[in-house]
Amino acid sequence: MSKRSVLTFAFVMAGAFVPVFAQEPASAYPADMVRWSIITAGFALGIASGLAALGQGRAVAAAAEGIARNPGAAGDIRGVLLLGLVLIESLAIYVFVISLILFFLKPFAA
Amino acid sequence: MEKLEHPLWIVQLVNALLGPLVHRVGEALGYHFTGHDVIPPFMVMVLLIVVFITALCLFVRARLSVEDPGKLQVLVEDGVRAVMGLLDEWIGPKGHQFLPLIATLGLFILLGNYMGLIPGLMSPTASINVTLGCAITTWVYYHIQGIRAQGLVGYIKHFWAPPGAPWFIGFLYFPIEIISHTSRVMSLSLRLFGNMFGHELVVLVLFSIIPFLVPVPMMFLGVVIGALQAFIFMLLSIIYLQGAVAVEHHVDEHGHEAPDGHHAPAAA
Numbered sequence: 001m002s003k004r005s006v007l008t009f010a011f012v013m014a015g016a017f018v019p020v021f022a023q024e025p026a027s028a029y030p031a032d033m034v035r036w037s038i039i040t041a042g043f044a045l046g047i048a049s050g051l052a053a054l055g056q057g058r059a060v061a062a063a064a065e066g067i068a069r070n071p072g073a074a075g076d077i078r079g080v081l082l083l084g085l086v087l088i089e090s091l092a093i094y095v096f097v098i099s100l101i102l103f104f105l106k107p108f109a110a
Numbered sequence: 111m112e113k114l115e116h117p118l119w120i121v122q123l124v125n126a127l128l129g130p131l132v133h134r135v136g137e138a139l140g141y142h143f144t145g146h147d148v149i150p151p152f153m154v155m156v157l158l159i160v161v162f163i164t165a166l167c168l169f170v171r172a173r174l175s176v177e178d179p180g181k182l183q184v185l186v187e188d189g190v191r192a193v194m195g196l197l198d199e200w201i202g203p204k205g206h207q208f209l210p211l212i213a214t215l216g217l218f219i220l221l222g223n224y225m226g227l228i229p230g231l232m233s234p235t236a237s238i239n240v241t242l243g244c245a246i247t248t249w250v251y252y253h254i255q256g257i258r259a260q261g262l263v264g265y266i267k268h269f270w271a272p273p274g275a276p277w278f279i280g281f282l283y284f285p286i287e288i289i290s291h292t293s294r295v296m297s298l299s300l301r302l303f304g305n306m307f308g309h310e311l312v313v314l315v316l317f318s319i320i321p322f323l324v325p326v327p328m329m330f331l332g333v334v335i336g337a338l339q340a341f342i343f344m345l346l347s348i349i350y351l352q353g354a355v356a357v358e359h360h361v362d363e364h365g366h367e368a369p370d371g372h373h374a375p376a377a378a
Contacts, residue, residue: 082338082341082342082345083342083345086301086338086342086346089301090297090300090301090304093300093301093304093305093308094300094304096304096308097300097303097304100304100307100308100311
């Protein structure tokens with residue numbers, strides 16, 4: 001590990017952990033709870049959108065294959081595909097809404 | 111984020127005109143207002159849509175003609191026929207009675223989604239209040255229609271066990287059904303809200319980075335998303351209605367279902 005990356009790591013760790021010492025005893029949550037909740041929101045949205053993209057990709061691939069095999073059924077397949085895509089997408093949207101709450105409403109603010 | 115939002119002139123106008131009246135009525139009813147706008151922006155936008163739809167319908171009705179239909183009349187007729195086709199496909203011929211609510215919801219949400227693309231206006235559907243209102247309306251409506259179609263006892267029985275299943279499956283099935291039905295409000299409202307608010311947020315962020323030409327692809331995406339979400343809201347409302355008003359399927363001795371129409375996939 002180069003000296004520079006060690007320094008960077010130390011800075012990041014310092015930035016992450018310094019507010020712990022500045023926390024107020026009166027509040028219900030630690031002072032850096034907001035920061036961690038925002039980091040969590042970012043990761044949660046990343047994971048959710050990645051998995052939703054995987055699922056939607058599988059659905060679209062299957063639908064395209066189905067239409068290629070039987071072009072006559074394209075209308076029906078399109079309807080089912082649209083419904084399925086939306087239901088998959090809504091799961092990612094839920095996580096997005098949770099992330100928005102963590103970003104803007106800050107429910108864990110001290 | 112609040113700092114990036116500038117006050118819209120139409121919101122200020124409506125507040126200057128109707129604000130004191132609403133304020134007085136609200137105070138008389140025991141509600142205390144906070145913030146500087148008595149009428150929130152999304153409410154103003156909803157009122158705008160209501161005025162627009164009413165004006166459009168009156169305008170179309172005034173020049174209604176069988177021999178020489180105008181372009182607008184053909185457009186409106188096609189829209190109504192498309193929703194009717196959707197109802198036919200999912201519910202069957204008796205689905206036409208649900209046309210008013212479904213088509214109104216679709217038109218309202220479509221206009222609400224597209225409003226955000228016009229400068230000086232904003233999407234009312236990017237507010238959780240509006241989408242939750244639409245979702246609760248749909249939810250209450252399909253339960254009422256279900257009770258009307260099957261009777262109160264029949265409707266509750268259809269929560270207890272699926273047709274053809276033994277009665278004790280209800281101990282397992284009933285809690286799941288209750289959760290599934292209550293989560294529909296959340297799923298309907300959050301889907302629309304998340305899509306529209308997320309879209310506004312993306313456009314806002316891109317505008318704050320490079321305010322020239324770069325947000326245009328995202329705004330085009332907004333056109334696609336707006337139509338799609340309006341369609342999906344309508345489609346899911348129809349599917350929920352179909353699940354509520356569907357009469358029990360007849361199962362013959364071989365276990366085959368009678369060919370009495372379309373079978374919908376289960377939707378959350």
